Amino acid sequence: MTKSAVPPYTLLAEHYDDVFVFANPWRENARERILARILTRAASCCDLACGTGSTAVELAKRGLKVYAVDLSPTMCDKARAKAARETVDVTVIEADMRRFRLPEKVDLITCEFDALNHVPRKPDLSLVARCAARALKPGGHFYFDVNTRLAFEEVWPMTWFVERPGLALVMHGDFDPRAGRAWTTAEFFIQNGGLWERHSERVEEVCWSPAEISQALSAAGFEGIKCRDAVPFFGSDALVRRGHRSIYLARLGLGR
Numbered sequence: 175m176t177k178s179a180v181p182p183y184t185l186l187a188e189h190y191d192d193v194f195v196f197a198n199p200w201r202e203n204a205r206e207r208i209l210a211r212i213l214t215r216a217a218s219c220c221d222l223a224c225g226t227g228s229t230a231v232e233l234a235k236r237g238l239k240v241y242a243v244d245l246s247p248t249m250c251d252k253a254r255a256k257a258a259r260e261t262v263d264v265t266v267i268e269a270d271m272r273r274f275r276l277p278e279k280v281d282l283i284t285c286e287f288d289a290l291n292h293v294p295r296k297p298d299l300s301l302v303a304r305c306a307a308r309a310l311k312p313g314g315h316f317y318f319d320v321n322t323r324l325a326f327e328e329v330w331p332m333t334w335f336v337e338r339p340g341l342a343l344v345m346h347g348d349f350d351p352r353a354g355r356a357w358t359t360a361e362f363f364i365q366n367g368g369l370w371e372r373h374s375e376r377v378e379e380v381c382w383s384p385a386e387i388s389q390a391l392s393a394a395g396f397e398g399i400k401c402r403d404a405v406p407f408f409g410s411d412a413l414v415r416r417g418h419r420s421i422y423l424a425r426l427g428l429g430r
C-alpha cells in the first residue's frame with residue numbers, strides 16, 4: 175500500500191458530489207425558501223467557495239449572471255466541467271475568499287455548507303466580510319451558513335465511514351474548545367488495479383460565535399443581519415439537531 179498526504183479538497187473534490195450528496199436537499203431547500211424573493215429580483219451573483227459548482231450552475235439555470243470562486247484548483251476544474259456539461263455560463267475564479275475581487279459588483283453572494291468556517295485564522299472572517307461588501311452592489315445580500323460550536327463539540331469528534339466500489343473513506347476529527355478550532359482527517363483507500371492506495375486530507379474549521387459574525391458583518395457595512403437555525407430545512411437527518419448549523423442573511427447598506 176502507498177500512502178500520501180494531499181492538500182485539502184483535492185481527493186475530497188474528486189469524490190465530493192458522491193460523498194456529500196446528502197447535503198444537497200437541505201442546501202436547496204434553505205436557498206429556495208430564504209432567498210425566494212431576492213432571487214426573483216437578482217440579476218447577478220457570486221457563489222463563494224463554490225466547491226464543485228452545483229449552486230453556481232443552479233443559479234445560472236435561473237438566468238442569473240454567475241461568478242464562482244474557490245481556492246482549490248481541483249474544485250475550480252470540477253465547477254467549470256459541471257457548467258460546461260449543463261451548458262450554462264459560469265465564470266469560475268480560482269481565488270481566496272479573504273482576497274477575492276470580481277470584475278463587476280453583483281446582487282447576491284452565497285457561501286454554503288460551512289465554507290466560511292474554513293478560513294484559517296480568527297481575523298479572516300472580517301477580511302471575507304470586507305471582500306463580500308466590496309463585491310456587492312449597495313443593498314445586495316450575503317447569504318451563508320456556518321457550523322456552530324455545538325456541531326464542533328458533538329459531530330466533529332465522530333467517525334464517519336463511506337464505502338463505494340474501489341473506494342473506502344474514513345473521516346475522523348475532533349475539536350479544541352480553547353482554540354475554537356476543529357479538524358477532520360479524511361483517510362482515503364483507493365483501489366488502483368490490484369493495489370490499494372492510501373491518501374489523507376486534513377480539513378480544518380474555525381468556530382465563530384454569533385457575536386463575532388455580527389460584528390464582522392456590521393464593520394463591513396452589512397445591516398439587517400438575520401440568523402436562522404438550519405434544522406427546519408434538513409428534514410430527518412439524525413446527525414443534525416437544533417443548534418448545529420446557523421444560516422445567515424445580511425444586506426449591504428445602501429450608502430456603501
Ligand SMILES: C[S@@+](CC[C@H](N)C(=O)[O-])C[C@H]1O[C@@H](n2cnc3c(N)ncnc32)[C@H](O)[C@@H]1O
Pocket residue numbers: 182183201222223224225226229243244245246249269270271272285286287288289292293
Ligand atoms: C465544504 S466545501 C463547500 C463547497 C460548496 N460551497 C458546497 O456547498 O458544496 C468548502 C469549500 O471551501 C473552499 N475553500 C476553503 N478555503 C477557502 C478559501 N480561503 N477561499 C476560497 N475557497 C475556500 C474549499 O476548496 C471547498 O470547495
